[in-house]
Amino acid sequence: NAGVMQNPRHLVRRRGQEARLRCSPMKGHSHVYWYRQLPEEGLKFMVYLQKENIIDESGMPKERFSAEFPKEGPSILRIQQVVRGDSAAYFCASSPEEAGANVLTFGAGSRLTVL
Amino acid sequence: GNSVTQMEGPVTLSEEAFLTINCTYTATGYPSLFWYVQYPGEGLQLLLKATKADDKGSNKGFEATYRKETTSFHLEKGSVQVSDSAVYFCALPRRTGYSTLTFGKGTMLLVSP
Numbered sequence: 001n002a003g004v005m006q007n008p009r010h011l012v013r014r015r016g017q018e019a020r021l022r023c024s025p026m027k028g029h030s031h032v033y034w035y036r037q038l039p040e041e042g043l044k045f046m047v048y049l050q051k052e053n054i055i056d057e058s059g060m061p062k063e064r065f066s067a068e069f070p071k072e073g074p075s076i077l078r079i080q081q082v083v084r085g086d087s088a089a090y091f092c093a094s095s096p097e098e099a100g101a102n103v104l105t106f107g108a109g110s111r112l113t114v115l
Numbered sequence: 116g117n118s119v120t121q122m123e124g125p126v127t128l129s130e131e132a133f134l135t136i137n138c139t140y141t142a143t144g145y146p147s148l149f150w151y152v153q154y155p156g157e158g159l160q161l162l163l164k165a166t167k168a169d170d171k172g173s174n175k176g177f178e179a180t181y182r183k184e185t186t187s188f189h190l191e192k193g194s195v196q197v198s199d200s201a202v203y204f205c206a207l208p209r210r211t212g213y214s215t216l217t218f219g220k221g222t223m224l225l226v227s228p
Binding site for chain 1 (some may be wrong): 149151156157158159160161164204209214215216217218219220221
């Protein structure tokens, strides 16, 4: 049973380019969460999605960032016109239900470097 | 929303030393509490959890007790190993009864032989 799969593991972009990060949740999990980890900071919540729905995007920057979790395929975190401050590790997690155990299973992360 | 504060690191210990990493929380009600661990270059893994007051979570020799009187969930291990070197995160739901977690800033543990 594969865990949470994220790709690419490493992504290098120049300022102004677009970055797309993909996340396939664990089999049977229908809830996906994106977090960002900046150097010297903790893990910051960005967005919580279910299939075809954004449940909570209160942690997403207002501009340039978007996320989706289509009916088919992985969840995508999209960053348009990247800037150096977007360089970070982006982690995806999934869970099988909304409430209850609250146990999130994390992927290994996608490390974005903006030159 | 709920929040958590944990001690800053790095914590540097010799092998077989006793470990404590402090974590205190602010929350509405009595949410579940968690410790996650992140090894270098990897994602976070659940280490242990406690779902109600006075519960003790334990795993791999690590323990933490849910103390509502002191709103704390300190992580302890009696004898650390070099392989325990990692970053440890305390966490709880952003809102009680809600699935999304909020994390502390993490505490790096470095264990030397």
